[in-house]
Amino acid sequence: MIVIIFTIISIILCDFDESMRWGTYKPQLLHAVTQRNMKTFNPITGALMYADHIGTDDRSLVYKIPDLNTEQVKINPVHHNGKDFNVQLISDPNTKSIIQTTFIKFPMESKVNFVDEIKTLVIEKPLQLFYVLTIEQFNQFNLETRTFQVNVTNNGIRVSTYNEDETRMEHFFITITVNDRDYQYNCTDEKISNLTIRTLFNDYIFNYDPRPTLMQAIFSNSTNTNNSNLVAIEFRAQPGDNIIIQVTQTDKYIPDYGFDNLQQLSDSLAAINKFNFKKVFGTDNKCAYSSFNNLMAGLLFTYGNLSCVINKDTCTAFKPMLSHTPSRFGFPRPFLWDEGFHNMIACKMNPDICLQSLEDWINTMSIDGWIPREQPRSEELRSYIPWLKEDPRESNPPTFFFNFEYLIDNHPQYKERIGRIYLKLFSWYNNWFRTQAISDEKGKFSGYLKWWGPDEDSNLGSGLDDWPRTDGSKVSKYNIDAQSWGYFFTYHMVKLARIYDIGVVNNLEERMQLILNKMNSDMLDPNDLIYKDILYYPNTDDQVFYSPHRGYVNLFPLGLGLIDKQRVDIIQQYINFMRGNTMWTQFGIRSLETNSTEFRKKSNYWTGPIWVNIQFLVLRALKLYYWEIDGVQQFYQDLRHNMIETICSQYETRGYFYEHYNQNLDGLGQGNRPFNGWTSLITLIIAEKY
Numbered sequence: 001m002i003v004i005i006f007t008i009i010s011i012i013l014c015d016f017d018e019s020m021r022w023g024t025y026k027p028q029l030l031h032a033v034t035q036r037n038m039k040t041f042n043p044i045t046g047a048l049m050y051a052d053h054i055g056t057d058d059r060s061l062v063y064k065i066p067d068l069n070t071e072q073v074k075i076n077p078v079h080h081n082g083k084d085f086n087v088q089l090i091s092d093p094n095t096k097s098i099i100q101t102t103f104i105k106f107p108m109e110s111k112v113n114f115v116d117e118i119k120t121l122v123i124e125k126p127l128q129l130f131y132v133l134t135i136e137q138f139n140q141f142n143l144e145t146r147t148f149q150v151n152v153t154n155n156g157i158r159v160s161t162y163n164e165d166e167t168r169m170e171h172f173f174i175t176i177t178v179n180d181r182d183y184q185y186n187c188t189d190e191k192i193s194n195l196t197i198r199t200l201f202n203d204y205i206f207n208y209d210p211r212p213t214l215m216q217a218i219f220s221n222s223t224n225t226n227n228s229n230l231v232a233i234e235f236r237a238q239p240g241d242n243i244i245i246q247v248t249q250t251d252k253y254i255p256d257y258g259f260d261n262l263q264q265l266s267d268s269l270a271a272i273n274k275f276n277f278k279k280v281f282g283t284d285n286k287c288a289y290s291s292f293n294n295l296m297a298g299l300l301f302t303y304g305n306l307s308c309v310i311n312k313d314t315c316t317a318f319k320p321m322l323s324h325t326p327s328r329f330g331f332p333r334p335f336l337w338d339e340g341f342h343n344m345i346a347c348k349m350n351p352d353i354c355l356q357s358l359e360d361w362i363n364t365m366s367i368d369g370w371i372p373r374e375q376p377r378s379e380e381l382r383s384y385i386p387w388l389k390e391d392p393r394e395s396n397p398p399t400f401f402f403n404f405e406y407l408i409d410n411h412p413q414y415k416e417r418i419g420r421i422y423l424k425l426f427s428w429y430n431n432w433f434r435t436q437a438i439s440d441e442k443g444k445f446s447g448y449l450k451w452w453g454p455d456e457d458s459n460l461g462s463g464l465d466d467w468p469r470t471d472g473s474k475v476s477k478y479n480i481d482a483q484s485w486g487y488f489f490t491y492h493m494v495k496l497a498r499i500y501d502i503g504v505v506n507n508l509e510e511r512m513q514l515i516l517n518k519m520n521s522d523m524l525d526p527n528d529l530i531y532k533d534i535l536y537y538p539n540t541d542d543q544v545f546y547s548p549h550r551g552y553v554n555l556f557p558l559g560l561g562l563i564d565k566q567r568v569d570i571i572q573q574y575i576n577f578m579r580g581n582t583m584w585t586q587f588g589i590r591s592l593e594t595n596s597t598e599f600r601k602k603s604n605y606w607t608g609p610i611w612v613n614i615q616f617l618v619l620r621a622l623k624l625y626y627w628e629i630d631g632v633q634q635f636y637q638d639l640r641h642n643m644i645e646t647i648c649s650q651y652e653t654r655g656y657f658y659e660h661y662n663q664n665l666d667g668l669g670q671g672n673r674p675f676n677g678w679t680s681l682i683t684l685i686i687a688e689k690y
Contacts, residue, residue: 017352019083020322022114022249024103025301027325027676028332028384029064030075030090031101033116033247034136034301041139041303041320042146044161044170046247047210048118049130052095054218061130061211062092065329065674074655075328075674081276082296082350084114085269089121096124102266111252115259118245120237127237131245133159133172134210135229138303138378139318147227150199152185155256157197159231170251174233175258177244194236199228209380280349281687287648288686294657295345295680298325299353300332304377308390314366315390321360321377322353327659330672332384333376336361337463340399341613341678347406348689355407355414358400362421362428366392369424369431373461393452394461395432397485401492408499415499422500429493436461436482445511447518449482467591467606468549468598474535477544480523484531484556487515516562529573531557550577551592552606552614559617561625571626575635578618587646587667588615589639609660609670612685613678615643620690640685647682657682 026032026045035043049063065075073092080086084105091098098121105114118131137144146161146169156175163169176183176195183195198217213230237243246258259265277292278284301322308315323334324342339357347354365371373396376382404425407414438448453459456475457468462482469476490512497505523531525546531554533547557563558574565571578584582593588610592599600608622636646661650669657679658669684690 017356018108019105020353020356022105023083023299023301024080024086024297025299025322027298027300027328030062031088031118033103033114036301036320036322038320040142040144041318042142042144043136043138043301044133044146045136046116046131046133046172048099048101049132049211049214050092050095050097050099051128051130052097052125054128054215056219057215061214062095063211076655077290077293077297079270079273080293080296081273082299082346082353085266085273086293086297087266087270088297095127096122097127098122102262104262104265104269111250113249113251115262116247116249117259117262118243120241120243123237123241123243124239126239129235129237129243129245130214131174131233131247132210132214133231134213135161141318144229147201147229148199148231149227150197150231152197153256154185156185156258157233158254158256160254170249171254173248173250173254173256173258175246175248176233176235177258179242194238196234196236198230198232198234200230201228202230277349281683281689283687285686287644287651288683290651291647291657291680291683292345292349294674294676295324295342295683298328298332298342298676299323300325300334302334302377302381304379304381306372306375306377306390307382307388308372308392310392312366312368312370312392314364314370314372319360319364319377321364321375323357323360323375324677326677327672327675330659330675331677333374333381334361335677336371336373336375336396337399338677340397340402341616341681343400343403344406345680345683347403351407351411351414354403355417358403359417359421361400362424365424365428369427369429370435371396371428391454393435395435395452396461397463397481398428398432398489398492401489405492405495408495418496419500422496425496426493426501426504429489432489433486436486438478445514447514448478448522449486449515450476450479451482464552464591464606466602467551467553468596468601469533469547471535471545471548471597473537474545475538476533476547477536478523478534479553480519480531480533481553481556483515483519483523484560484562487512487519487562488560490515519557519562524570528577529570530554530577549592549596549598551583551590551596552611555589555614555618558626559614559621561621563626565626565629568629571629572631575631578639579635585610585663585667586642587661587663588612588643589618590663605660608663610646610663610667611660611678612643612647612681615639616678616681616685619643619685623688623690640688643682643685647679 020036025034029047032045032047034045037043049061051060053060076089078087086103088101100119100121102117106112135144135146145164149160149162151158156173159172161169200213200217202213214232277289303320305318306315321334323339325332326335326338343354370392372390435452436449438446440446451459451462457470490508494508525532535545535547563570578589582595583590591609592607598607619640622632626632646667651657656673657675658673659671659675662668662670
């Protein structure tokens with residue numbers, strides 16, 4: 001019995017990487033450090049807030065990424081390696097301040113787990129700074145028993161957590177310097193003291209917004225220092241002050257000091273970070289480095305359940321997720337096909353984080369193999385989009401297989417871990433085909449695929465939301481992008497099966513060939529040699545039509561390398577198609593031809609704007625599969641130049657990477673910002689690391 005228990009415990013501990021326990025895993029906040037707490041799933045979070053005044057409500061407190069109505073506030077991750085080091089600048093003209101945040105995590109054998117520093121670089125008018133520690137309640141089935149106790153010493157402020165049995169668990173030691181001098185913490189004269197410590201016990205925070213609790217503490221003048229679940233260190237800075245707030249965290253001993261040489265350590269780590277980046281990506285290009293930092297700043301950890309149309313097991317179950325996010329403000333939640341693109345970058349620098357993200361995603365799978373495409377697994381994340389409900393009939397492109405292929409080819413030590421989830425991957429594959437494949441009259445797979453959508457012209461599952469799928473009264477019969485992803489999925493399952501399950505290889509290869517044969521025989525328009533969606537009139541199978549709409553959907557056979565390189569005529573026709581006036585701009589390739597009846601219609605989301613992920617797939621395919629074909633290299637160089645110029649010039653002039661870019665005249669960034677998601681693929685485009 002002892003051996004069995006020890007084995008189970010060992011497995012659990014081995015599966016949890018302790019080095020990932022703390023991180024900046026709340027990207028939707030200006031700056032926050034939180035726990036990836038795999039024991040209770042109730043994290044402690046330390047967050048920066050600030051205000052130039054405190055009104056009677058909480059709206060004056062700044063703590064989230066600002067909304068899309070202003071570009072004035074700039075949030076710039078100067079350095080971020082995704083693991084143990086980041087530096088961020090927050091420039092706010094509204095409060096006339098510039099604040100630098102620095103997070104440094106130490107090796108596991110160190111006494112200190114991390115130090116988190118808030119440093120003012122510019123203050124032109126009075127500013128109230130708050131460092132707020134909260135104990136959150138993510139896990140409704142494991143009610144939190146820890147509380148904070150606060151002790152002020154001559155050297156700083158010590159905040160410790162205690163269990164019901166008064167066992168110490170974590171310690172935070174907070175120091176403040178003002179204009180290079182240590183603050184006198186025990187000063188009790190309110191007329192000259194700039195420091196207030198506020199504590200409060202409130203209902204546990206399910207939806208992380210501590211502002212109401214903090215405002216309650218402020219206006220009730222709460223100063224109780226024991227048995228609280230919120231501690232706010234408030235410091236009132238004056239114009240010209242240079243304020244440094246340091247938070248040192250440990251669970252091994254009680255700290256009683258700050259770091260005098262943190263800037264020197266930070267500078268050294270920044271140099272190491274840049275060196276490692278150049279070593280991996282082969283470039284020190286500023287735009288590529290900044291793009292990578294933005295992606296890493298979007299790494300999120302969450303725990304909870306989902307809201308679904310049909311409450312499958314994965315919806316009701318509370319599950320943990322470590323995942324990158326597309327946009328720290330606009331989309332601060334995990335997206336399936338986005339994460340495959342994110343990890344094409346992350347796997348190269350942080351393969352351990354990449355694989356942990358993939359495992360977490362796969363472990364959210366329902367018992368019948370469905371993986372929800374969006375996963376806001378907490379009340380906090382759902383507050384951004386409260387009406388969202390996941391639908392088990394919807395699937396997303398299986399971009400994770402770019403990542404599995406890279407890890408197996410470049411990090412063979414992960415083959416065993418990937419092998420543990422192989423059966424789940426096969427279950428996902430079967431579910432994907434059950435929901436997106438077309439069956440013949442005998443109920444067998446016909447070789448064709450079509451995205452399921454809530455209506456004929458809406459395909460959120462495809463990833464190309466409002467791209468036109470109908471023409472008048474004609475609707476989709478087969479979708480060329482679904483066909484392409486179906487081949488891609490099967491091809492990569494064949495590669496995995498050759499390692500883990502050789503017995504199914506022949507059947508998978510037969511299916512793969514069937515998909516390709518149907519695509520070539522029935523979906524290639526002989527009039528222009530472009531693969532297209534197939535349309536038909538509902539309630540009749542007598543006649544089918546090639547969709548008149550051309551754009552991104554048609555590029556997937558090329559972008560996924562499915563076109564036989566011997567068909568030079570098709571490849572060159574694709575080059576001519578993309579180079580034509582209806583698709584080509586000096587900023588990138590449009591998502592839909594200008595002569596389409598649906599151009600810039602609907603939400604004008606995927607019906608015109610330029611998206612980086614599709615340009616990336618095209619560039620990658622041309623480089624890897626079709627490089628020797630006449631005309632390819634020049635087209636590749638031109639498109640690559642245009643994308644770099646568009647994205648990097650916008651970043652230089654406006655300070656953000658954007659969701660998509662205007663196809664008309666100016667190439668201006670549009671949509672959500674900062675878009676730290678697949679726009680970060682510009683890093684790989686610059687480095688030519690496909």
